[in-house]
Structure formats: C-alpha cells, structure tokens
Amino acid sequence: MKCNDHKITARCHVSDCPWRIKARQVPGIAQWWVKKFDSQHTCSRAIGGLGHRNCDAAFIAAFVREQVVANEKYTLKMVQTEILRQHGVKISYWKAYRARELVLQEMRGDFESSFALLPSYMQESRSGDAETCFQLLYQDKGHFHHFFWAFGAAIRAFRKHCRPLIETFLTGKFRGCLLTASCIDRNNCILPLAWAVVEAHGYCIYHLSTNLLHAPKNTPAWRRFWAAARAYTVAEFNEHMGKMKELNPEQYKYVVKLPRHRWATDCFLGRRYSMLTSNCAETINSVIRHLKGLPIT
Incomplete structure (x- = not known):
C-alpha cells in the first residue's frame, strides 16, 4: 500500500492477484475520488496465519451476536467457521471464546458484578414473599463465602420430612457446589425446598x-x-x-x-441420614443443567 496526504494506492498482498484500488483526494473538500478499483480476487480469501489486527473479539462478537442469542449452544468451532467463510480470516480458539463470552455477558451479565447484586436480589425476593429466607456469608476480606436461600412457597409446601442435602457442581467461571434440600410431596414428586452455594460437599x-x-x-x-x-x-x-x-x-x-x-x-461433619449416593441429585441436576453455568444472580 502506498499513500500520502493526497492519494492512496492499495493492492492484494498476493502478488499475482489483480485486486487493487486507487483514490485521490478531491481538492478543497474532505472527500476522496476512487479513480480505479479492480474488485475481483483471484487468490484464496483466507488470510494466512491466525487472526487479523482489525478482526478483534469485539468485531467478531458484533458479527455473531444474532447467532449466539438465537442458539446459546453456538460452538466456538462454529464461530471460527463463520468468520472464515464471511471474511476469509482464520481466528484462534481463544479469540472465538472471548467473542462469544462478550455476547453471553451482554445477555446474562458478568460473573464478577453478579455477586454484588446478591443483596438487591434478596431484598426484591423478600418484597414479593416475606417468608423467603436468605443468608449471605462473607470471608474476612469481604469475599463471597456461602449463600443460602429458601423460597417462601417451598417452605409453606414443606411440612413433615426433608431429605438430606444433595449437590451438583457449578460450571460457570467460579466453581463451587449448589446444594439443595428436597422432600417428596403428596404426588410423590421431588420438591426442592432450599438452596445454597458453597465451596465443597460430601462425596458420592x-x-x-x-x-x-x-x-x-x-x-x-x-x-x-x-x-x-x-x-x-x-x-x-x-x-x-x-x-x-x-x-x-x-x-x-x-x-x-x-x-x-x-x-x-x-x-461425617453433617447429617448424612445413611444416604451415600447422589441419585436424587442426578434428578435435580438434569432439571437445572442449563442454569449451572450462569452468573449467581
């Protein structure tokens, strides 16, 4: 590419490809006049190597936003393939990952700030049901430690018997265990009564x-x-x-x-009630499997 204050000439980086453009500034005004433009590429559109300085994560996120919003299972390989097909640019796995995360963050919020929203979430939930219970515990430096909650509707439904706590792993940015206390209702169905987010639990x-x-x-x-x-x-x-x-x-x-x-x-430090397996947890896990990777609020 050759350019100065008054004219610019650019051509394809492949020597035998005819694509090129020539333009000159119109005197007296901030406009350019394209004198010659050969738009046909005879070379492969794929740019060698990985990436392009103008094809950053923000650009890719804007390009694939509609696809990711419509299908949250839109894979990183699909992001890479789409950018290569539409723009001829090979992008790395991590650039595709960052781009998709930008879209998901717009949809769900980010993981870090979601912890700061917990007090507001507790207040709003109590305003709708005064019997809803919460307990938010912090470590010495004010970092999140444990969060327990039980919705008022579930508490009112729970009357006589409660099964042991069961857990499932969280799959988002910050790992941990999601505990649930469950009972069997009159229809012989599992009723999740209370929930808690902690760092670890007993083994199955x-x-x-x-x-x-x-x-x-x-x-x-x-x-x-x-x-x-x-x-x-x-x-x-x-x-x-x-x-x-x-x-x-x-x-x-x-x-x-x-x-x-x-x-x-x-x-065992808690009450295990002779429950050594996580059979009931597997049922709850299948219900909430799509939610475990979301921010905490």
Missing part, C-alpha cells in the same frame, strides 16, 4: 467406587469399601478398611488419601 460413594476406583461391582474389596463408608463407629470402619487393604492394597492406598470426613459416615 457410588461414583467413588465406580469412576475413581475403577472397581468391579460386588468384589470383596468393593463390598468392604461400601461397608467402611456405612460404618457408624471408628472400630467398625477400621475393621473394614483393614480387610480392604488385605484384598486390594492399591485401592486401599487411593482411598486413605481422600478426605475421610467427605465420605465416611463415622466422621
């Missing part, structure tokens, strides 16, 4: 025994592990763990490295 023994230990079901070591998890006394726990060590030393070494209060009934 089923997932430990199958996914982490890779242990076949109903083997002697597998049965001893379950018996140890159910044990109510230290002596009973030690007895089953000793047998497991004899039967499968490798699995025993893995288990003893886990925080014991997260899975063993004899030293």
Whole structure:
C-alpha cells in the first residue's frame, strides 16, 4: 500500500492477484475520488496465519451476536467457521471464546458484578414473599463465602420430612457446589425446598467406587469399601478398611488419601441420614443443567 496526504494506492498482498484500488483526494473538500478499483480476487480469501489486527473479539462478537442469542449452544468451532467463510480470516480458539463470552455477558451479565447484586436480589425476593429466607456469608476480606436461600412457597409446601442435602457442581467461571434440600410431596414428586452455594460437599460413594476406583461391582474389596463408608463407629470402619487393604492394597492406598470426613459416615461433619449416593441429585441436576453455568444472580 502506498499513500500520502493526497492519494492512496492499495493492492492484494498476493502478488499475482489483480485486486487493487486507487483514490485521490478531491481538492478543497474532505472527500476522496476512487479513480480505479479492480474488485475481483483471484487468490484464496483466507488470510494466512491466525487472526487479523482489525478482526478483534469485539468485531467478531458484533458479527455473531444474532447467532449466539438465537442458539446459546453456538460452538466456538462454529464461530471460527463463520468468520472464515464471511471474511476469509482464520481466528484462534481463544479469540472465538472471548467473542462469544462478550455476547453471553451482554445477555446474562458478568460473573464478577453478579455477586454484588446478591443483596438487591434478596431484598426484591423478600418484597414479593416475606417468608423467603436468605443468608449471605462473607470471608474476612469481604469475599463471597456461602449463600443460602429458601423460597417462601417451598417452605409453606414443606411440612413433615426433608431429605438430606444433595449437590451438583457449578460450571460457570467460579466453581463451587449448589446444594439443595428436597422432600417428596403428596404426588410423590421431588420438591426442592432450599438452596445454597458453597465451596465443597460430601462425596458420592457410588461414583467413588465406580469412576475413581475403577472397581468391579460386588468384589470383596468393593463390598468392604461400601461397608467402611456405612460404618457408624471408628472400630467398625477400621475393621473394614483393614480387610480392604488385605484384598486390594492399591485401592486401599487411593482411598486413605481422600478426605475421610467427605465420605465416611463415622466422621461425617453433617447429617448424612445413611444416604451415600447422589441419585436424587442426578434428578435435580438434569432439571437445572442449563442454569449451572450462569452468573449467581
């Protein structure tokens, strides 16, 4: 490209491609006169390498906004493909990610500021239902720690029995656990009563025994592990763990490295009610799976 205050000449960076433009400033006014323009590209439109300085995340976000708004499952690969198809620019995975996040932030709000909105959310919820309960706890430096809430309608529906707390992982920018307290209503359906966001919770023994230990079901070591998890006394726990060590030393070494209060009934810090699996949590998880990656408010 050649240019000065009065004229400009630009051509395609591919030497044998005929695309070029020549323009000259109109004397006396702030306008330019295009003297020659060969608009046909004979080269490949794809720009070599990754990216283009003018094709930043903000530009890409504006271009794919309609697609992302219409389909929140619009993948990063789809963003890359669309920009290459429309503009001939190859963009990196992370630039596509930043662009899509800009669109999602416009739709949902950003994760950081959503925590500052919690007090306002609590006040608005109480104004609609005075029986709604909240508790917001902060750490020493004023950072978010725990948030508990129970809607008044659910409290009124809850009368006699409440099942143990169950959890599902949050998948947004800030990780944690979403706990729910549930009961079974008169229609034999699950009623989520209360909710809380915390940093961790107890382990599901089923997932430990199958996914982490890779242990076949109903083997002697597998049965001893379950018996140890159910044990109510230290002596009973030690007895089953000793047998497991004899039967499968490798699995025993893995288990003893886990925080014991997260899975063993004899030293569980809360009330487990003999519930060692997360079957009920899987049901709740399937209902709210699309919400776990959103900002907290």
